[in-house]
Amino acid sequence: MLTLIFAQLTGPTVVRESPAEKIAFILLAMAPLIVLYAWVHNWIQPGTFRDREAGLKRVESFSAAVWAVLTLVALVIPGLIQALILQSQPGTPTGMSGTIRQFHAVTLVQLLGFAVVVPMIVLVCQQLATGTWAPRLRELIPSPAHASVLPSTKPGFLKFSWHELFVGLGLSVLVTCVVLLVGKVSTSLYAFFTQQAPNALAHDTLNSLFSSTASHPGWVIPAVIACVVIGAPVSEELVYRGFLHSGVLKAVRSRWLAIFISSALFTAVHIPVAQVYALPMFFTLGVALGVVLEKRGNLWSCVGVHAGFNAFQLFLAAMIASPAGQVR
Secondary structure, eight states: OOOOOOOOTTSTTBOTTOHHHHHHHHHHHHHHHHHHHHHHTTSSSTTTTOOHHHHHHTTTTSOHHHHHHHHHHHHHHHHHHHHHHHHTSTTTTTTSOSHHHHHHHHHHHHHHHHHHHHHHHHHHHHHHHHTTTHHHHHHHSOTTGGGGTSOSSOOGGGSOOHHHHHHHHHHHHHHHHHHHHHHHHHHHHHHHHHOOOOOSSOSHHHHHHHOTTOOOOTTHHHHHHHIIIIIHHHHHHIIIIIIIHHHHHHHHOOHHHHHHHHHHHHHHHTGGGSOGGGHHHHHHHHHHHHHHHHHHOOHHHHHHHHHHHHHHHHHHHHHHHSGGGOBO
């Protein structure tokens, strides 16, 4: 679950000089400078990825079909684990009365699911990156059938790295500024053409979490933070930047095209849970994460960016929902 905040922070209905408004103003002011810096230093220019062969070397480990299968498996397994947990809790969440209690139940299921999925993802990435599992599969898969399944090279970009994770956390500040600027433009256009004010918190999870009428047990907020800041970034980056982006890149052999296609699919998956004015923010975040992957060459830089971005969204949501940032 990707958490995004959408707020009309400069409109007349928001308390002026609120902490949320001040922070948003500073980040929005920084965004054009960040874009200019990225352009000057050849991070986002059309010719940024001219060395096509250097980019393709990273995804040569598997065929496009195998990358596609890995994408589907990575998408399905978390859902299956959470479904199994849900089945083990009779009457949850549909048997519980009230949306807040349902929210608690779903949060618990997601937390338990991610508690299984995240260590599994780290282990699988390490096994793929080091190639320690390949010799065992060669004994099970007859030649030449294993030639199209087993990696020809080790996909080292999946290997866990604390350094890249912290680099990603630092880059998340820059990415957040740009995404918020895109969000400000999209919400302003939405308000102009529809004559309707966008919701300050346009995600059901955030509305349930920060509702003034909600009463949450002590474990709920830490559980949501764990799911949003750890579980979702790890699982989503494995799917969209680790496997899907790699498969598209192997098929189309263009890094920019792979970035745009994977970002479009990343955006499309979130359509059921996002307002229409949120979609440009999802797409911008996806493009930024794709660029980080191509520039850093490591999946865990993307995880760091995604985690830092989500953490800031929760922080901003809490500030908007606080008395100092409430809409009049």
